[in-house]
Amino acid sequence: MATKKNIKPVDTGETFTSLQISKSIDQDSMETKLRSLYKLQKTDSKIDGIYMLRGELPLEVQDLEDEIMGLKTKIATLQKEIKEAEETVAKNKLDIQSFKATIKKYEAQRNNVKNNREFDSLSKEIEFQELASLRADKRVTAASKVVVEKKETLELVQAQLKGREGDLENKRKELDNIAKETEKEEAELVKQSEEIQAEIDPRILAAYEKVRSNARNKMAVVTVVRGACGGCFSKIPPQRQIDIEESKKIIVCEYCGRILVSSKFDEEENGAAAVVEEAPKAAPKKKTTRTKKTE
Numbered sequence: 001m002a003t004k005k006n007i008k009p010v011d012t013g014e015t016f017t018s019l020q021i022s023k024s025i026d027q028d029s030m031e032t033k034l035r036s037l038y039k040l041q042k043t044d045s046k047i048d049g050i051y052m053l054r055g056e057l058p059l060e061v062q063d064l065e066d067e068i069m070g071l072k073t074k075i076a077t078l079q080k081e082i083k084e085a086e087e088t089v090a091k092n093k094l095d096i097q098s099f100k101a102t103i104k105k106y107e108a109q110r111n112n113v114k115n116n117r118e119f120d121s122l123s124k125e126i127e128f129q130e131l132a133s134l135r136a137d138k139r140v141t142a143a144s145k146v147v148v149e150k151k152e153t154l155e156l157v158q159a160q161l162k163g164r165e166g167d168l169e170n171k172r173k174e175l176d177n178i179a180k181e182t183e184k185e186e187a188e189l190v191k192q193s194e195e196i197q198a199e200i201d202p203r204i205l206a207a208y209e210k211v212r213s214n215a216r217n218k219m220a221v222v223t224v225v226r227g228a229c230g231g232c233f234s235k236i237p238p239q240r241q242i243d244i245e246e247s248k249k250i251i252v253c254e255y256c257g258r259i260l261v262s263s264k265f266d267e268e269e270n271g272a273a274a275v276v277e278e279a280p281k282a283a284p285k286k287k288t289t290r291t292k293k294t295e
């Protein structure tokens with residue numbers, strides 16, 4: 001139902017609606033015309049499907065590449081932080097050694113002092129060195145903790161990176177395969193579409209392209225599905241449904257401007273599918289926005 005909103009008004013230029021009213025289209029063999037139009041829609045939808053299939057994968061590959069780049073940056077940052085913390089540990093351990101040596105030296109001096117003033121002065125100096133040593137020790141503890149924590153995080157991120165790199169490789173292969181697989185099929189479908197287009201009145205074709213380009217799901221010709229327009233799901237009055245089934249004239253959905261054709265076209269298409277190939281079956285992944293509602 002969301003489709004309805006996305007369809008722009010179709011009352012400018014040649015539309016199915018204007019064709020419906022104008023009677024400028026030869027009404028003879030209307031059923032054949034409608035049939036061709038529906039066949040064209042089916043073929044074009046298959047081409048759309050191929051584009052969709054391919055269309056999402058490059059984006060997914062791009063997303064993965066971005067994510068991997070982000071993870072690599074994160075790893076580099078962590079490695080730098082670990083190195084810095086390790087340097088802090090090493091430097092402070094050296095400092096502690098030097099403080100301890102100084103303390104030893106002062107203690108020896110204190111044992112040989114001549115007066116109280118000298119004694120007090122050396123005691124103060126020793127106290128100062130001890131405090132400095134204590135502070136350095138705290139820094140060692142803190143930085144060591146940082147090293148352990150960051151290393152744990154680093155391991156996690158590295159595992160994550162490995163996983164994502166695997167995903168990327170698979171996606172790239174998938175994309176390659178789809179491109180290879182669908183190239184031939186796409187070419188055949190395009191040729192088929194062009195052949196059908198050649199049979200269709202240019203004005204009908206223009207309207208078809210117009211409606212198609214305005215519809216999000218690129219459906220311009222739809223069947224009646226359970227009493228509703230197969231494009232926008234608006235209810236269709238019973239008499240109109242009968243008219244549609246008769247295929248004697250162009251009938252347009254008054255809500256979305258799509259042309260409505262007999263659902264028996266669809267059944268025939270599916271039944272005698274000898275001419276038209278199956279839609280691309282590759283990559284059973286995310287649903288594409290391509291509509292399958294009429295099927």
Ligand SMILES: [Zn+2]
Nearest residue numbers: 229232253256
């Ligand atoms: Zn509709």
